[in-house]
Amino acid sequence: MTRSVLFAAGGTAGHVFPALAVARALTELDGDLEPVFIGSRDRIEATLVADAGFRFHAINVVSVPRRLSPRLVTLPYAVRRAVREAMDLTRQERAVGSAVFGGAVAFPIARAAWKLQLPLVVHEQNAVPGLANRAAARWSDRVAVTFPSSARFFRHPERCAVTGNPVRDEILALDRDAEREAARARLGLRPDRPTVFVFGGSQGARTINQAIVAANDLWGDDIVQILHATGRATFESTATMWARVREAHRGPYAAVVDFIESMADAYAAADVVVCRAGATSIAELTALGVPAVLVPYPHATANHQAENARALARVGGAVVIEDKRLDGASLVAAVRPLLRDADARAAMARSSRAFGRRDAAANVARVIRDHLDMRRTW
Numbered sequence: 281m282t283r284s285v286l287f288a289a290g291g292t293a294g295h296v297f298p299a300l301a302v303a304r305a306l307t308e309l310d311g312d313l314e315p316v317f318i319g320s321r322d323r324i325e326a327t328l329v330a331d332a333g334f335r336f337h338a339i340n341v342v343s344v345p346r347r348l349s350p351r352l353v354t355l356p357y358a359v360r361r362a363v364r365e366a367m368d369l370t371r372q373e374r375a376v377g378s379a380v381f382g383g384a385v386a387f388p389i390a391r392a393a394w395k396l397q398l399p400l401v402v403h404e405q406n407a408v409p410g411l412a413n414r415a416a417a418r419w420s421d422r423v424a425v426t427f428p429s430s431a432r433f434f435r436h437p438e439r440c441a442v443t444g445n446p447v448r449d450e451i452l453a454l455d456r457d458a459e460r461e462a463a464r465a466r467l468g469l470r471p472d473r474p475t476v477f478v479f480g481g482s483q484g485a486r487t488i489n490q491a492i493v494a495a496n497d498l499w500g501d502d503i504v505q506i507l508h509a510t511g512r513a514t515f516e517s518t519a520t521m522w523a524r525v526r527e528a529h530r531g532p533y534a535a536v537v538d539f540i541e542s543m544a545d546a547y548a549a550a551d552v553v554v555c556r557a558g559a560t561s562i563a564e565l566t567a568l569g570v571p572a573v574l575v576p577y578p579h580a581t582a583n584h585q586a587e588n589a590r591a592l593a594r595v596g597g598a599v600v601i602e603d604k605r606l607d608g609a610s611l612v613a614a615v616r617p618l619l620r621d622a623d624a625r626a627a628m629a630r631s632s633r634a635f636g637r638r639d640a641a642a643n644v645a646r647v648i649r650d651h652l653d654m655r656r657t658w
Contacts, residue, residue, distance in 0.1 A: 282314050284373040285648065287334075288390070290319040290341060290383030294560045296328045298405055298641075299381040301446035303334055305645035313649070316373055318366065319385050337373075339365040341385045359388070366392035377652040379403065379644075380416050390416030399651040403644055405445045405559035407587035409433050421651045424644045426559060426637075427591050443644045444637020445563035452638055454544045456568060463548035468535045473505040474619045477550035479540065484511015484518070485556055487603050488575055492554065493521045494608030496531035504619060506534035507549060551625060552618050554611065557589035557600075566597060566636025569629040573614045578603040597632035 285306065289299035303315035314335075319325035321338035329336040342358040366388040370378070377399040380386035386402075393400040400420045404413050407427040417423050417434045426445040431437040461471045469475060480488045489510055510518040515538035522536050540546045547553070547568055555561050557576040565572050574592070576585035592598040599614045618625050637643065 282312055283652075283654070284314050284316045284375045285652065286370060286373065286375045286378040286389060286393075287315045287317045287381070288319065288378065288383070288385045288388075289317070289381035290323050290325045290385040292383065293324060293328065294405060294558055295382040296325045297448055297560060298403065298446040298563075298644075299379075300328065300332045300334070301448060301641040302379070302381075302403070302644045302648070303332075304449070305446070305641040306648060309642070309645050309649055313376075313652075316375070318369060318389055319383075323383075325383075325385075337369050339369065339385070339388065341383075341388070362388035363391045363395070367395060370396055370398065371658065374656075374658045376654060376656045377401070377648065379648050380413065381405070382410050382413050384412060386412040386416045390419055394419035398656070399653050401644075401648045401651055403443070404430055405563075406430070406584040407591050408582040408584035410581060410584075422647050424647050426563070426640075427588070429587070429591065441643075441647055443647060444640030445559050446641035446644060447560075447563050447567045447638070450542075450544050451547070451564050451567060454548060454568060456548045456570075459545070459548040463545040466542075466545055467507055467549055469505055469507060469549055470533065473503060473533070474551045475505050475507060475549050476552050476554060476615055476619070477507045477509075477546050478554045479509035479546070480511050480556055481558065484509075484514035485575070485577070486514055487606050488554065488556070489514055489518045490521070491606045491608055491611045493518065493525055495612045496525040496534075496608070497528075498608050498612045499532055499616075502532075502616060502619060504532045506532055507546060508534055508536045509540045509546070510536060510538055512538045552615050554615065557585040557592075559588060562588050562592055563636065563640070566592065566632045567638050569633035569636070571618050571625045571628040571632065572598040573611070573618075574598045574600050575603055575606050576600070592632070592635055595631050595635050597628060597635045 289295040317329040317336045320341040378393040379401045381403045401422045402417045402420045403424040423440045424443040428442050431440040464471050478492045552571050554573045557574040574589040576589045589600045593600045
């Protein structure tokens with residue numbers, strides 16, 4: 281008999297992609313279990329879950345304002361309504377457990393699980409947990425974490441298990457060495473040139489964009505090419521900056537795009553990656569062992585990106601540059617030694633792979649399965 285397990289992941293791809301990877305792993309682990317996703321109808325989870333082929337229910341998700349706002353007056357009512365909707369869906373699905381991965385939807389699903397005395401597992405992607413997951417963890421049976429240091433932020437650290445952060449199947453299946461030449465061709469790059477892949481997420485990172493353009497005249501005699509994904513929101517302004525520096529016909533070849541459809545191709549093409557330090561990026565980099573220069577987003581909640589980056593840098597898997605110190609010169613100074621020294625890149629790649637957890641999705645799936653109430657009959 282098929283039994284439902286509620287999955288709550290919302291707001292960002294960094295919450296949803298790990299949840300989808302775990303959902304697939306859970307169905308492989310036990311074909312009688314069906315992950316059913318809960319989220320907001322107007323956020324990214326609605327589209328990503330539908331594309332992945334899982335069932336999805338929408339509830340009225342409410343996020344807590346970060347500043348004083350008139351919304352604070354209605355917040356208690358909105359939260360109670362979301363919890364009631366979550367309880368109704370839990371009963372409707374006759375769920376045998378719940379798993380939450382972050383975002384505003386995590387709280388009502390976790391609270392509903394506690395009220396209905398259902399098993400609850402929390403997965404935290406970042407080194408510093410978000411507010412929703414910290415609250416949800418109070419009622420959880422188990423907390424699956426990516427970084428061992430995360431346990432100290434939870435009220436019950438003894439409930440934590442280090443599982444890693446799940447990565448998409450297409451990334452795990454990638455053979456970078458075998459695909460490098462073909463991937464570079466698909467991306468409009470030259471097959472035999474050392475390649476730096478620079479990106480800042482789907483919306484881009486203005487500081488990183490400015491720094492890689494400013495670096496154009498600083499590479500000297502280094503043979504290098506750039507793959508630069510500017511982000512959709514900043515593409516026009518960044519393309520204009522590139523056009524200006526190219527007027528002098530100096531600097532390395534640069535393929536400038538707004539968004540990379542195939543991150544697997546980009547990782548295969550790259551010798552070094554320059555990017556933010558989000559949990560998903562770090563999970564993908566370490567699953568593949570890609571040498572990286574990380575520039576943590578300085579306004580991330582609880583400065584969690586800085587903690588993510590430092591955790592990888594401590595084991596030798598990355599170089600970290602503070603956002604406020606990033607410019608063309610500091611970027612070249614960090615990347616150049618790696619491009620010039622194949623042994624240094626190989627050592628960083630080994631450290632990165634040792635830090636990564638390619639088995640993360642299966643690990644989290646086992647934690648969930650082991651805590652389900654299979655006797656629940658409703």
